[in-house]
Amino acid sequence: MNRLLRRAVRPGFPWTAPQWPPSLPRPLPPSSLGAGYDTEWARREPVRVARAVLMDSVARGAVKILASPRVSGLDRIAGLEAPAIFAANHASHVDTPLLLTALPARFRHRSAVAAAADYFFDRRWKAALWAFAINAIPVERARVTRRSIGQAVGLLNEGWSLLIYPEGGRSPDGWAQAFRGGAAYLSVHTGLPVVPVHVEGTHRILPRQGRRIRPGHTRVTFGAPIRAHQGEDTRAFASRIETAVSVLADEGATDWWAARRRAAQGTTPRLTGPRAGSWRRAWELEDRSPGRRAQERPGSWAL
Amino acid sequence: MSPRPGFVLETDRATPPTLFWHGEGWRLERLPPGSRIVYPPEPMEAVADPDEAVRQALAHPLGDSEPLADLLRPGMRLTIAFDDVSLPLPPMRPPDVRQRVIEAVLELAAAAGVDDVVLMAALSLHRRMTEAELRHALGHRVYEAFAPHGLLLQHDAEDPDGLVHLGCTDAGEDVEINKRAATSDLIVYVNINLVAMDGGHKSVATGLASYRSLRHHHNVRTLQHSRSLMDEHRSELHTSNWRMGRHIAASGIKVFQIETTLNTDTFPSQFAFLQRREWEWSGRDRATYLATSASLARTPARLARSIFHSIRSPHALTSVQAGEVEAVHARTLEHVHRQHVVPVEGQTDILTMGLPYICPYNVNSIMNPVLVMCLGLGYFFNLYRGKPLVRAGGVVIMSHPTPWEFHPVHHPSYIDFFDQVLAETTDPLEIEAKFEESFATDPWYVHLYRTSYAYHGVHPFYMWYWGAHALQHLGAVIVVGGDVAAVRRMGFKPASTLRDALEMAADVVGPDPSVTHIHAPPLLLADVE
Numbered sequence: 054m055n056r057l058l059r060r061a062v063r064p065g066f067p068w069t070a071p072q073w074p075p076s077l078p079r080p081l082p083p084s085s086l087g088a089g090y091d092t093e094w095a096r097r098e099p100v101r102v103a104r105a106v107l108m109d110s111v112a113r114g115a116v117k118i119l120a121s122p123r124v125s126g127l128d129r130i131a132g133l134e135a136p137a138i139f140a141a142n143h144a145s146h147v148d149t150p151l152l153l154t155a156l157p158a159r160f161r162h163r164s165a166v167a168a169a170a171d172y173f174f175d176r177r178w179k180a181a182l183w184a185f186a187i188n189a190i191p192v193e194r195a196r197v198t199r200r201s202i203g204q205a206v207g208l209l210n211e212g213w214s215l216l217i218y219p220e221g222g223r224s225p226d227g228w229a230q231a232f233r234g235g236a237a238y239l240s241v242h243t244g245l246p247v248v249p250v251h252v253e254g255t256h257r258i259l260p261r262q263g264r265r266i267r268p269g270h271t272r273v274t275f276g277a278p279i280r281a282h283q284g285e286d287t288r289a290f291a292s293r294i295e296t297a298v299s300v301l302a303d304e305g306a307t308d309w310w311a312a313r314r315r316a317a318q319g320t321t322p323r324l325t326g327p328r329a330g331s332w333r334r335a336w337e338l339e340d341r342s343p344g345r346r347a348q349e350r351p352g353s354w355a356l
Numbered sequence: 357m358s359p360r361p362g363f364v365l366e367t368d369r370a371t372p373p374t375l376f377w378h379g380e381g382w383r384l385e386r387l388p389p390g391s392r393i394v395y396p397p398e399p400m401e402a403v404a405d406p407d408e409a410v411r412q413a414l415a416h417p418l419g420d421s422e423p424l425a426d427l428l429r430p431g432m433r434l435t436i437a438f439d440d441v442s443l444p445l446p447p448m449r450p451p452d453v454r455q456r457v458i459e460a461v462l463e464l465a466a467a468a469g470v471d472d473v474v475l476m477a478a479l480s481l482h483r484r485m486t487e488a489e490l491r492h493a494l495g496h497r498v499y500e501a502f503a504p505h506g507l508l509l510q511h512d513a514e515d516p517d518g519l520v521h522l523g524c525t526d527a528g529e530d531v532e533i534n535k536r537a538a539t540s541d542l543i544v545y546v547n548i549n550l551v552a553m554d555g556g557h558k559s560v561a562t563g564l565a566s567y568r569s570l571r572h573h574h575n576v577r578t579l580q581h582s583r584s585l586m587d588e589h590r591s592e593l594h595t596s597n598w599r600m601g602r603h604i605a606a607s608g609i610k611v612f613q614i615e616t617t618l619n620t621d622t623f624p625s626q627f628a629f630l631q632r633r634e635w636e637w638s639g640r641d642r643a644t645y646l647a648t649s650a651s652l653a654r655t656p657a658r659l660a661r662s663i664f665h666s667i668r669s670p671h672a673l674t675s676v677q678a679g680e681v682e683a684v685h686a687r688t689l690e691h692v693h694r695q696h697v698v699p700v701e702g703q704t705d706i707l708t709m710g711l712p713y714i715c716p717y718n719v720n721s722i723m724n725p726v727l728v729m730c731l732g733l734g735y736f737f738n739l740y741r742g743k744p745l746v747r748a749g750g751v752v753i754m755s756h757p758t759p760w761e762f763h764p765v766h767h768p769s770y771i772d773f774f775d776q777v778l779a780e781t782t783d784p785l786e787i788e789a790k791f792e793e794s795f796a797t798d799p800w801y802v803h804l805y806r807t808s809y810a811y812h813g814v815h816p817f818y819m820w821y822w823g824a825h826a827l828q829h830l831g832a833v834i835v836v837g838g839d840v841a842a843v844r845r846m847g848f849k850p851a852s853t854l855r856d857a858l859e860m861a862a863d864v865v866g867p868d869p870s871v872t873h874i875h876a877p878p879l880l881l882a883d884v885e
Contacts, residue, residue, distance in 0.1 A: 072635060225368070
């Protein structure tokens with residue numbers, strides 16, 4: 054009976070479509086889909102207004118209920134003029150609505166989101182949905198193509214900010230993956246600053262393999278904008294962005310001062326987590342839970 | 357788009373459950389994260405015009421052979437031998453490739469004015485083919501032209517007047533083959549090379565041989581030293597066959613070998629999901645899986661068996677080559693390897709396999725427990741080159757219902773083998789020493805083999821020997837979902853679920869074992885480094 058109930062609630066394969074193994078390349082979708090999908094319509098005025106209404110009413114309310122976000126570091130970008138490139142770690146589908154609603158209004162309503170072409174743009178209905186809801190633009194994560202880079206650079210030059218996840222996909226276990234060079238490349242080529250952002254807690258709300266949303270606590274920490282140094286190559290800059298996000302993670306897990314000292318000593322914990330077995334990684338991740346800390350803090354649970 | 361090669365997938369928590377064959381049915385099983393699944397290459401493209409390909413092969417033979425047309429002359433004695441019902445699997449959609457080739461050969465023989473032509477099913481010690489099976493393999497035209505005149509024969513390995521002893525090889529092996537074939541001016545052998553084990557000198561030296569000859573290579577010692585049966589250079593079985601084949605050639609018997617290779621397009625389009633990778637299953641595939649699984653669960657076993665045995669495979673011809681045996685076979689193997697080989701790095705602690713409803717010896721019949729053992733440990737275990745997929749002391753987990761059921765007409769000696777021999781011992785060497793001779797020479801089994809549709813009395817022994825290397829190599833064999841008594845009779849461990857089996861296997865190979873699954877059929881050949 055339990056099994057039947059479980060199946061009715063979470064039927065799984067073969068009742069539902071299978072997931073594509075991440076280690077295998079997906080065949081290219083038809084050229085009008087994937088990286089070839091044209092999202093221009095999603096930035097026309099009526100669509101932007103509809104999206105703004107959706108974002109400020111439905112999305113903001115839903116995020117507040119589901120993710121109880123604590124946003125810090127906004128003062129670091131108070132003086133920053135749009136556009137900018139926001140580079141965040143990525144653990145869940147919840148990250149995007151959380152970040153978009155956490156952004157100041159001048160960025161929020163003129164931002165695009167770099168989304169995996171093979172995942173969000175493989176079906177026409179999915180492509181239309183994400184282009185409308187979050188102003189997603191297709192980016193190929195397996196390789197750099199002129200088309201997807203060109204589209205992102207064009208938008209940045211037109212004054213649109215860009216939210217990008219340099220990991221190239223959601224984390225499988227809550228710890229971040231190594232940053233790829235996409236955000237750094239765009240920054241180097243447009244001269245725009247990169248704002249490192251750290252998101253904590255979304256993995257528990259909706260993990261990568263999850264099918265059910267479990268409300269929880271989240272923390273969003275914005276860092277100071279950074280730019281590539283003179284002559285700095287994309288790879289080195291990508292590494293610096295990853296380090297900046299790691300410091301923000303450390304700041305959230307400890308405090309600003311402790312994080313700064315560890316950063317100065319070069320002992321900031323790796324964003325990718327400890328090199329250990331899966332249970333130890335999960336154990337340590339649990340220690341960083343914003344919800345857990347809130348509960349442990351004397352008096353906080355009583356508020 | 358060219359067919360994609362085979363590959364090894366490492367599973368994670370996102371990997372969809374994996375298809376395991378389970379006799380006349382299948383299951384979706386979730387393997388532990390980090391397990392490997394060996395997927396076969398996609399079916400190769402078929403030759404565009406198979407009839408023309410056959411004609412070209414006969415006209416442009418390999419090795420030192422002349423074109424077939426030049427070997428045929430009036431007044432000669434021609435025997436066309438062909439592989440029996442054990443190939444291909446499942447039986448292919450008509451026209452069978454044997455029909456195509458034999459019709460092309462007969463066209464040339466007719467043009468050359470050859471009158472004395474006999475067709476002969478190279479049965480070895482297999483059961484005789486029924487009329488329906490012969491008609492399927494040869495086509496109605498050929499059957500009706502030869503069978504009514506007694507010119508369509510089936511090799512009889514127990515006919516004292518139908519065999520000729522050609523002496524012994526350098527290694528002292530008796531070479532005794534069919535007299536009609538041996539006394540022909542030319543033997544044309546029409547083969548189907550479904551796997552790398554088939555063909556070459558094995559065609560004549562085994563297919564047309566007697567028990568006296570076969571026992572020199574179909575024995576425990578030889579099969580324990582065939583590593584693997586799919587790698588002729590490391591197979592004692594093949595080495596012995598090659599010695600015999602060369603001896604046959606040296607005796608003045610001329611063989612014109614025609615070998616064909618088929619692609620691995622194994623199941624008809626209704627069952628396309630059986631040869632698709634699970635994450636590529638379409639909505640239709642998933643619906644078919646669910647519908648067939650649900651209906652098979654409610655179908656009586658006999659009916660399910662007859663449904664499965666009515667499957668006709670869309671196998672297509674990928675190459676045909678003819679001429680001198682060794683030159684032909686070398687080219688054939690290139691094609692077989694191109695279709696089957698999958699590189700695999702390193703061995704595994706536990707090898708899992710889902711066994712289907714069919715093996716070479718139960719076409720239109722019942723897969724009895726001995727044949728389950730043979731398919732798992734004889735064939736699937738041997739689907740490797742280099743090293744076995746599973747390490748020494750490792751565990752094989754097979755999924756099959758393993759019913760305690762035998763076909764009384766096809767497998768009479770199997771019944772006694774299972775009841776009498778395996779009840780006493782499962783050790784191949786002991787079985788060979790104590791029981792083989794009496795079964796092989798039992799007059800009742802010989803009578804049934806010759807006049808009915810029974811496998812030879814010694815055949816179940818050969819099936820057991822086929823797995824002898826695996827039995828020697830493995831720490832344990834576990835059968836998932838099998839008849840408990842039948843599984844225990846064979847010395848294996850029964851398990852009701854794959855999870856239980858993996859836990860039991862961990863007791864043998866130690867904690868945190870590596871697991872590899874062979875996603876077959878369609879067939880593959882693991883090239884293990």
